Amino acid sequence: MARKTGSVGIETAERVLKAASMLFARHGYAAVSMRQIAKEVNLQAGALYNHFETKQSILRALLISHMEALMEEIEAQPEIADPRDALEAFTRFHIRYHIDRPEEVFIAYMELRNLEPGPYREVTVLRQKYERILRDILRRGMATREFAIVDAPVTTMAIISMLTGVNTWFRYGGRLGVDEIENIYVNMVLAVAGTPKPVLRATQNEELA
Amino acid sequence: MARKTGSVGIETAERVLKAASMLFARHGYAAVSMRQIAKEVNLQAGALYNHFETKQSILRALLISHMEALMEEIEAQPEIADPRDALEAFTRFHIRYHIDRPEEVFIAYMELRNLEPGPYREVTVLRQKYERILRDILRRGMATREFAIVDAPVTTMAIISMLTGVNTWFRYGGRLGVDEIENIYVNMVLAVAGTPKPVLRATQNEELA
DNA sequence: TTATTAAATGAACGTTTGTTTAATTAATAA
DNA sequence: TTATTAATTAAACAAACGTTCATTTAATAA
Numbered sequence: 001m002a003r004k005t006g007s008v009g010i011e012t013a014e015r016v017l018k019a020a021s022m023l024f025a026r027h028g029y030a031a032v033s034m035r036q037i038a039k040e041v042n043l044q045a046g047a048l049y050n051h052f053e054t055k056q057s058i059l060r061a062l063l064i065s066h067m068e069a070l071m072e073e074i075e076a077q078p079e080i081a082d083p084r085d086a087l088e089a090f091t092r093f094h095i096r097y098h099i100d101r102p103e104e105v106f107i108a109y110m111e112l113r114n115l116e117p118g119p120y121r122e123v124t125v126l127r128q129k130y131e132r133i134l135r136d137i138l139r140r141g142m143a144t145r146e147f148a149i150v151d152a153p154v155t156t157m158a159i160i161s162m163l164t165g166v167n168t169w170f171r172y173g174g175r176l177g178v179d180e181i182e183n184i185y186v187n188m189v190l191a192v193a194g195t196p197k198p199v200l201r202a203t204q205n206e207e208l209a
Numbered sequence: 210m211a212r213k214t215g216s217v218g219i220e221t222a223e224r225v226l227k228a229a230s231m232l233f234a235r236h237g238y239a240a241v242s243m244r245q246i247a248k249e250v251n252l253q254a255g256a257l258y259n260h261f262e263t264k265q266s267i268l269r270a271l272l273i274s275h276m277e278a279l280m281e282e283i284e285a286q287p288e289i290a291d292p293r294d295a296l297e298a299f300t301r302f303h304i305r306y307h308i309d310r311p312e313e314v315f316i317a318y319m320e321l322r323n324l325e326p327g328p329y330r331e332v333t334v335l336r337q338k339y340e341r342i343l344r345d346i347l348r349r350g351m352a353t354r355e356f357a358i359v360d361a362p363v364t365t366m367a368i369i370s371m372l373t374g375v376n377t378w379f380r381y382g383g384r385l386g387v388d389e390i391e392n393i394y395v396n397m398v399l400a401v402a403g404t405p406k407p408v409l410r411a412t413q414n415e416e417l418a
Numbered sequence: 419t420t421a422t423t424a425a426a427t428g429a430a431c432g433t434t435t436g437t438t439t440a441a442t443t444a445a446t447a448a
Numbered sequence: 449t450t451a452t453t454a455a456t457t458a459a460a461c462a463a464a465c466g467t468t469c470a471t472t473t474a475a476t477a478a
Contacts, residue, residue: 028238029240030236043457049437113237114237154394157374157375157377158371162367166366166370168366184360185363192400243465254466255426258466258468259425264466
């Protein structure tokens with residue numbers, strides 16, 4: 001079949017995606033050449049075309065599999081009846097999931113515009129499906145009067161922006177660990193939903209710098 | 210001097226920046242060629258080099274002038290002593306300023322990595338200076354015990370992400386006008402700071418969709 | 419008018435781009 | 449072993465890239 005077979009080994013296609021993800025995140029889709037990707041996986045540029053039709057299809061595979069994996073993962077989460085608990089769980093899930101996939105998240109944001117119309121719509125649909133999960137939690141909390149929210153769609157986008165924003169500054173080994181960050185954001189998200197945690201409302205932990 | 214002189218007219222360099230801003234925002238820095246920019250201002254590619262040393266210097270000019278204009282504008286705002294009022298003013302300023310400059314904002318986020326180290330640092334310094342304005346407001350509110358904030362730096366980033374996120378979905382002519390959006394975000398930001406507006410805490414305006 | 423100068427053209431530069439193709443390699447199936 | 453097939457290489461393709469340059473154009477200054 002192939003050149004080298006290290007027992008099982010990771011599929012070449014997967015290694016290509018991994019390399020492309022790293023390079024696209026670092027330099028941007030348009031700035032990365034097929035030869036750069038090939039070099040990263042010790043291949044010639046031409047060999048990439050045994051695994052992907054075009055450069056575009058590599059980007060498409062990255063974006064769509066990222067969104068599909070996100071949806072699969074969140075749908076595997078246990079359903080939670082109480083709106084406050086559901087909102088807290090969503091917050092923790094979003095931060096944890098995104099903080100460990102900075103490259104994919106970055107690409108999903110930045111390179112959408114480089115996708116052809118078809119795949120672009122696919123990704124957009126998946127994204128809206130994800131956003132609806134949060135919006136429905138907010139709506140449920142509004143219905144039970146546990147949440148005090150002025151506008152559910154806007155609040156949905158606000159919360160997601162806030163949470164995804166963690167990726168722009170978080171680095172492992174920094175002042176705060178993931179758990180601490182999760183806790184801080186749970187506080188803020190519940191406050192945005194109009195049901196702040198009573199205990200922490202009064203708290204005032206000061207940090208330096 | 211030049212080819213055509215329409216009485217005064219906008220400087221060619223400014224028209225180049227305008228065109229580059231539009232194209233970079235739409236397709237990304239790396240994906241836009243000097244010939245595309247030139248065509249947009251009815252010039253040949255070579256003529257651009259009478260106004261800019263390199264393609265890089267166009268990007269640099271865009272990013273730095275965007276950040277400098279932002280700083281100039283916010284420093285021109287009146288100082289507000291009360292932390293809650295200052296936070297509200299900051300929120301309104303940030304939304305208004307960014308909502309009307311979607312291209313520049315987008316580029317400032319996405320193309321930083323395409324800047325050479327020198328200009329990159331320049332932009333980063335300006336951005337941190339801007340973030341410090343918000344952080345200082347939060348700190349002042351914590352000192353007076355008006356705010357209940359767990360971590361000022363994290364809250365600063367969370368608020369800025371939340372506010373800048375408006376640009377990803379806002380379109381003029383949509384369901385909400387700028388004023389309404391400002392009001393909604395003021396509520397959410399004050400809540401994040403731990404001092405929600407009492408009146409609106411109990412409110413529950415439902416929208417459709 | 420003439421001299422000077424800034425701006426623009428259009429062609430060319432050497433590279434690099436994504437992609438294709440014929441030939442070669444190595445693994446599997448018969 | 450032989451035949452088949454998938455994967456890879458290396459070379460080539462035309463097109464596009466950022467940038468340079470000699471030349472031309474048109475405006476200003478003397």
